[in-house]
Amino acid sequence: MIQQLQEATDFIRSKTNQYQPDFGVVLGTGLGALVQDISIQHSLDYADIPHFPVSTVESHSGKLIFGELGGRNVVVMQGRFHYYEGYSMDQVVFPIRVMKLLGVKKLFVSNAAGGLDPEYNTSDLMVITDHINLQPANPLIGKNIDELGPRFPDMSEPYSQHLVQQALDIANQHNLNVRTGVYVSVPGPMLETIAEYKYLRTIGADAVGMSTVPEVIAAVHMNLPVFAVSVITDLCVPGKIKKVVLLDILEAAAKAEPNMTLLIKELIKRQG
Ligand code: HPA
Numbered sequence: 001m002i003q004q005l006q007e008a009t010d011f012i013r014s015k016t017n018q019y020q021p022d023f024g025v026v027l028g029t030g031l032g033a034l035v036q037d038i039s040i041q042h043s044l045d046y047a048d049i050p051h052f053p054v055s056t057v058e059s060h061s062g063k064l065i066f067g068e069l070g071g072r073n074v075v076v077m078q079g080r081f082h083y084y085e086g087y088s089m090d091q092v093v094f095p096i097r098v099m100k101l102l103g104v105k106k107l108f109v110s111n112a113a114g115g116l117d118p119e120y121n122t123s124d125l126m127v128i129t130d131h132i133n134l135q136p137a138n139p140l141i142g143k144n145i146d147e148l149g150p151r152f153p154d155m156s157e158p159y160s161q162h163l164v165q166q167a168l169d170i171a172n173q174h175n176l177n178v179r180t181g182v183y184v185s186v187p188g189p190m191l192e193t194i195a196e197y198k199y200l201r202t203i204g205a206d207a208v209g210m211s212t213v214p215e216v217i218a219a220v221h222m223n224l225p226v227f228a229v230s231v232i233t234d235l236c237v238p239g240k241i242k243k244v245v246l247l248d249i250l251e252a253a254a255k256a257e258p259n260m261t262l263l264i265k266e267l268i269k270r271q272g
Helices: 002-015 032-037 089-102 161-173 194-202 213-221 246-269
Strands: 023-027 039-045 063-069 072-078 106-115 125-133 178-185 207-209 226-235
Touching (some): 023 032, 032 063, 032 072, 072 246, 125 161, 125 246, 161 178, 161 246, 226 246
Antiparallel strands (some): 106 207, 125 226
Protein backbone atom coordinates (compact mmCIF):
# COMPACT_ATOMS: atom_id res chain seq x y z
CA MET A 1 0.00 0.00 0.00
CA ILE A 2 2.62 2.54 1.04
CA GLN A 3 4.54 1.79 -2.14
CA GLN A 4 1.45 2.36 -4.30
CA LEU A 5 0.79 5.63 -2.49
CA GLN A 6 4.38 6.67 -3.07
CA GLU A 7 4.23 5.79 -6.78
CA ALA A 8 1.01 7.81 -7.22
CA THR A 9 2.55 10.73 -5.32
CA ASP A 10 5.79 10.65 -7.35
CA PHE A 11 3.79 10.52 -10.60
CA ILE A 12 1.67 13.50 -9.57
CA ARG A 13 4.76 15.50 -8.56
CA SER A 14 6.40 14.77 -11.90
CA LYS A 15 3.28 15.86 -13.84
CA THR A 16 2.64 19.03 -11.83
CA ASN A 17 6.12 20.47 -11.92
CA GLN A 18 6.49 19.66 -8.19
CA TYR A 19 3.49 21.91 -7.39
CA GLN A 20 3.17 22.15 -3.60
CA PRO A 21 -0.45 22.18 -2.39
CA ASP A 22 -0.99 23.27 1.22
CA PHE A 23 -4.65 22.32 1.49
CA GLY A 24 -6.75 19.46 0.13
CA VAL A 25 -10.39 19.82 -0.94
CA VAL A 26 -12.93 17.09 -1.71
CA LEU A 27 -15.99 18.17 -3.70
CA GLY A 28 -19.19 16.21 -3.21
CA THR A 29 -22.18 15.41 -5.39
CA GLY A 30 -23.28 18.43 -7.42
CA LEU A 31 -20.69 20.67 -5.78
CA GLY A 32 -18.05 20.88 -8.47
CA ALA A 33 -18.49 24.58 -9.24
CA LEU A 34 -15.91 25.60 -6.63
CA VAL A 35 -13.43 24.71 -9.35
CA GLN A 36 -14.50 27.84 -11.28
CA ASP A 37 -12.97 29.93 -8.48
CA ILE A 38 -9.58 28.23 -8.77
CA SER A 39 -6.84 29.57 -10.95
CA ILE A 40 -5.88 26.18 -12.28
CA GLN A 41 -2.21 25.33 -12.70
CA HIS A 42 -2.49 21.61 -13.40
CA SER A 43 -5.28 19.12 -13.89
CA LEU A 44 -4.87 15.33 -13.93
CA ASP A 45 -7.48 12.71 -14.83
CA TYR A 46 -7.80 10.07 -12.13
CA ALA A 47 -7.52 7.48 -14.86
CA ASP A 48 -3.95 8.59 -15.63
CA ILE A 49 -2.64 8.36 -12.07
CA PRO A 50 -1.10 5.00 -11.10
CA HIS A 51 -3.24 2.99 -8.62
CA PHE A 52 -5.96 5.64 -8.52
CA PRO A 53 -9.50 4.22 -8.61
CA VAL A 54 -11.63 5.56 -11.47
CA SER A 55 -14.96 7.24 -10.71
CA THR A 56 -18.11 5.52 -11.97
CA VAL A 57 -20.80 7.97 -10.86
CA GLU A 58 -21.96 10.29 -13.64
CA SER A 59 -22.34 13.31 -11.36
CA HIS A 60 -18.64 13.04 -10.44
CA SER A 61 -16.10 13.97 -13.03
CA GLY A 62 -12.87 12.42 -11.79
CA LYS A 63 -10.09 15.01 -11.83
CA LEU A 64 -7.35 16.09 -9.49
CA ILE A 65 -6.96 19.85 -9.85
CA PHE A 66 -4.02 21.92 -8.66
CA GLY A 67 -4.17 25.68 -8.34
CA GLU A 68 -4.82 28.74 -6.24
CA LEU A 69 -7.99 29.30 -4.24
CA GLY A 70 -8.36 32.30 -1.94
CA GLY A 71 -4.65 32.96 -2.41
CA ARG A 72 -3.62 29.49 -1.21
CA ASN A 73 -2.23 26.51 -3.07
CA VAL A 74 -4.79 23.70 -3.12
CA VAL A 75 -5.32 20.26 -4.57
CA VAL A 76 -8.96 19.54 -5.29
CA MET A 77 -10.64 16.20 -5.86
CA GLN A 78 -13.40 16.81 -8.37
CA GLY A 79 -15.33 13.62 -7.80
CA ARG A 80 -14.85 11.12 -4.97
CA PHE A 81 -15.15 7.37 -4.50
CA HIS A 82 -17.96 5.73 -2.58
CA TYR A 83 -18.00 2.33 -0.95
CA TYR A 84 -21.33 1.57 -2.68
CA GLU A 85 -19.61 1.75 -6.05
CA GLY A 86 -17.80 -1.45 -5.16
CA TYR A 87 -14.42 0.03 -4.22
CA SER A 88 -12.58 -1.23 -1.18
CA MET A 89 -12.18 1.23 1.68
CA ASP A 90 -8.47 1.40 0.80
CA GLN A 91 -9.47 2.62 -2.65
CA VAL A 92 -12.06 5.07 -1.27
CA VAL A 93 -9.38 6.82 0.82
CA PHE A 94 -6.45 6.36 -1.56
CA PRO A 95 -6.58 9.98 -2.82
CA ILE A 96 -6.79 11.33 0.74
CA ARG A 97 -3.63 9.46 1.64
CA VAL A 98 -1.94 10.73 -1.52
CA MET A 99 -2.90 14.31 -0.62
CA LYS A 100 -1.22 13.86 2.75
CA LEU A 101 1.93 12.51 1.08
CA LEU A 102 1.82 15.51 -1.28
CA GLY A 103 2.13 17.65 1.85
CA VAL A 104 -1.34 19.09 2.47
CA LYS A 105 -1.77 20.42 6.01
CA LYS A 106 -5.57 20.49 6.24
CA LEU A 107 -8.46 18.79 4.49
CA PHE A 108 -11.74 20.44 3.46
CA VAL A 109 -14.61 18.11 2.55
CA SER A 110 -18.09 18.69 1.17
CA ASN A 111 -21.01 16.38 0.57
CA ALA A 112 -24.72 16.22 -0.21
CA ALA A 113 -26.82 14.89 2.65
CA GLY A 114 -30.37 14.33 3.78
CA GLY A 115 -31.56 16.52 6.65
CA LEU A 116 -32.77 14.69 9.77
CA ASP A 117 -33.10 17.72 12.06
CA PRO A 118 -36.71 18.97 11.67
CA GLU A 119 -35.46 22.58 11.62
CA TYR A 120 -33.47 22.07 8.41
CA ASN A 121 -34.49 23.24 4.94
CA THR A 122 -33.22 22.08 1.57
CA SER A 123 -30.06 23.86 0.41
CA ASP A 124 -29.05 24.63 4.02
CA LEU A 125 -25.38 24.22 4.90
CA MET A 126 -24.46 22.08 7.90
CA VAL A 127 -20.94 22.28 9.26
CA ILE A 128 -20.13 18.81 10.57
CA THR A 129 -19.05 18.80 14.22
CA ASP A 130 -19.03 15.03 14.75
CA HIS A 131 -20.04 11.82 13.00
CA ILE A 132 -21.51 8.36 13.44
CA ASN A 133 -20.03 5.65 11.26
CA LEU A 134 -22.56 3.08 10.02
CA GLN A 135 -20.47 1.97 7.05
CA PRO A 136 -19.92 -1.80 7.13
CA ALA A 137 -16.15 -1.35 6.86
CA ASN A 138 -13.52 1.30 7.43
CA PRO A 139 -10.12 2.02 5.91
CA LEU A 140 -8.12 1.21 9.06
CA ILE A 141 -9.17 -2.44 9.25
CA GLY A 142 -6.28 -4.79 8.55
CA LYS A 143 -2.61 -4.45 9.32
CA ASN A 144 -1.89 -0.91 10.46
CA ILE A 145 0.19 1.18 8.06
CA ASP A 146 2.60 2.54 10.68
CA GLU A 147 4.10 5.01 8.19
CA LEU A 148 0.70 6.75 8.05
CA GLY A 149 -0.47 6.71 11.65
CA PRO A 150 -1.15 4.79 14.87
CA ARG A 151 -3.10 1.55 15.32
CA PHE A 152 -5.75 3.17 17.53
CA PRO A 153 -6.25 6.78 16.45
CA ASP A 154 -8.09 9.06 18.84
CA MET A 155 -11.52 10.17 17.59
CA SER A 156 -12.46 12.78 20.20
CA GLU A 157 -12.09 15.64 17.69
CA PRO A 158 -12.38 14.30 14.14
CA TYR A 159 -13.48 17.75 12.92
CA SER A 160 -11.18 20.58 13.95
CA GLN A 161 -13.03 22.78 16.46
CA HIS A 162 -10.82 25.64 15.41
CA LEU A 163 -11.92 25.32 11.76
CA VAL A 164 -15.58 24.99 12.83
CA GLN A 165 -15.27 28.23 14.80
CA GLN A 166 -13.58 30.02 11.91
CA ALA A 167 -16.35 28.82 9.56
CA LEU A 168 -19.05 30.12 11.91
CA ASP A 169 -17.28 33.49 12.10
CA ILE A 170 -17.18 33.65 8.30
CA ALA A 171 -20.86 32.68 8.06
CA ASN A 172 -21.67 35.46 10.51
CA GLN A 173 -19.68 38.03 8.57
CA HIS A 174 -21.29 37.09 5.26
CA ASN A 175 -24.80 36.60 6.61
CA LEU A 176 -24.81 32.91 5.69
CA ASN A 177 -27.28 30.78 7.57
CA VAL A 178 -25.08 27.86 8.60
CA ARG A 179 -26.08 24.97 10.88
CA THR A 180 -23.84 22.70 12.88
CA GLY A 181 -24.55 19.03 13.42
CA VAL A 182 -23.72 15.35 13.45
CA TYR A 183 -23.36 13.48 10.14
CA VAL A 184 -24.14 9.79 9.92
CA SER A 185 -22.53 7.81 7.09
CA VAL A 186 -24.52 4.89 5.67
CA PRO A 187 -23.44 2.54 2.89
CA GLY A 188 -26.32 3.19 0.44
CA PRO A 189 -26.79 3.28 -2.50
CA MET A 190 -30.50 3.09 -1.73
CA LEU A 191 -31.89 5.95 0.29
CA GLU A 192 -33.38 5.20 3.68
CA THR A 193 -36.79 3.91 4.64
CA ILE A 194 -38.91 6.14 6.85
CA ALA A 195 -38.23 3.78 9.77
CA GLU A 196 -34.50 4.12 9.11
CA TYR A 197 -34.72 7.92 9.06
CA LYS A 198 -36.45 7.81 12.46
CA TYR A 199 -33.75 5.47 13.75
CA LEU A 200 -30.92 7.72 12.49
CA ARG A 201 -32.51 10.72 14.17
CA THR A 202 -32.96 8.75 17.39
CA ILE A 203 -29.29 7.77 17.55
CA GLY A 204 -28.27 11.42 17.35
CA ALA A 205 -27.69 12.35 13.71
CA ASP A 206 -28.69 15.64 12.08
CA ALA A 207 -27.84 14.68 8.50
CA VAL A 208 -27.32 11.43 6.59
CA GLY A 209 -25.12 10.67 3.61
CA MET A 210 -23.09 7.96 1.93
CA SER A 211 -19.57 9.39 2.05
CA THR A 212 -17.09 11.51 4.02
CA VAL A 213 -16.60 9.39 7.15
CA PRO A 214 -14.13 6.91 5.57
CA GLU A 215 -12.10 9.86 4.25
CA VAL A 216 -12.22 11.61 7.62
CA ILE A 217 -11.09 8.44 9.42
CA ALA A 218 -8.13 8.14 7.04
CA ALA A 219 -7.30 11.83 7.56
CA VAL A 220 -7.50 11.61 11.35
CA HIS A 221 -5.29 8.51 11.24
CA MET A 222 -2.66 10.66 9.48
CA ASN A 223 -3.12 13.55 11.92
CA LEU A 224 -4.60 15.75 9.18
CA PRO A 225 -7.08 18.34 10.56
CA VAL A 226 -10.46 18.20 8.81
CA PHE A 227 -13.25 20.62 8.04
CA ALA A 228 -16.42 19.18 6.51
CA VAL A 229 -19.71 20.67 5.38
CA SER A 230 -22.94 19.06 4.19
CA VAL A 231 -25.39 20.60 1.77
CA ILE A 232 -28.87 19.49 2.78
CA THR A 233 -30.44 18.23 -0.44
CA ASP A 234 -33.61 16.56 0.86
CA LEU A 235 -35.60 16.42 4.08
CA CYS A 236 -35.82 13.13 5.94
CA VAL A 237 -38.29 14.19 8.60
CA PRO A 238 -41.61 12.33 8.89
CA GLY A 239 -44.24 14.44 7.13
CA LYS A 240 -41.66 16.14 4.88
CA ILE A 241 -40.31 13.03 3.18
CA LYS A 242 -40.73 12.98 -0.59
CA LYS A 243 -39.53 10.45 -3.12
CA VAL A 244 -35.92 11.42 -3.76
CA VAL A 245 -34.56 11.57 -7.28
CA LEU A 246 -30.95 12.39 -8.14
CA LEU A 247 -32.08 15.39 -10.16
CA ASP A 248 -33.67 17.00 -7.08
CA ILE A 249 -30.49 16.34 -5.09
CA LEU A 250 -28.38 17.98 -7.79
CA GLU A 251 -30.78 20.94 -7.97
CA ALA A 252 -30.68 21.52 -4.20
CA ALA A 253 -26.89 21.18 -4.25
CA ALA A 254 -26.62 23.68 -7.12
CA LYS A 255 -28.73 26.19 -5.18
CA ALA A 256 -26.45 25.92 -2.14
CA GLU A 257 -23.27 25.87 -4.17
CA PRO A 258 -22.49 29.63 -4.08
CA ASN A 259 -22.74 29.65 -0.27
CA MET A 260 -20.67 26.51 0.13
CA THR A 261 -18.07 27.85 -2.28
CA LEU A 262 -17.89 31.15 -0.41
CA LEU A 263 -17.54 29.39 2.95
CA ILE A 264 -14.74 27.06 1.86
CA LYS A 265 -12.91 29.75 -0.09
CA GLU A 266 -12.99 32.24 2.80
CA LEU A 267 -11.97 29.54 5.24
CA ILE A 268 -8.98 28.53 3.13
CA LYS A 269 -8.04 32.20 2.75
CA ARG A 270 -7.78 32.45 6.54
CA GLN A 271 -5.36 29.55 6.94
CA GLY A 272 -1.76 30.56 7.61
N1 HPA B 1 -29.82 9.71 2.49
C1 HPA B 1 -28.59 9.28 2.25
N2 HPA B 1 -27.75 9.93 1.49
C2 HPA B 1 -28.13 11.09 0.96
C3 HPA B 1 -29.41 11.59 1.17
C4 HPA B 1 -30.31 10.86 1.98
O1 HPA B 1 -31.47 11.24 2.21
N3 HPA B 1 -29.50 12.76 0.49
C5 HPA B 1 -28.31 12.95 -0.11
N4 HPA B 1 -27.48 11.94 0.18
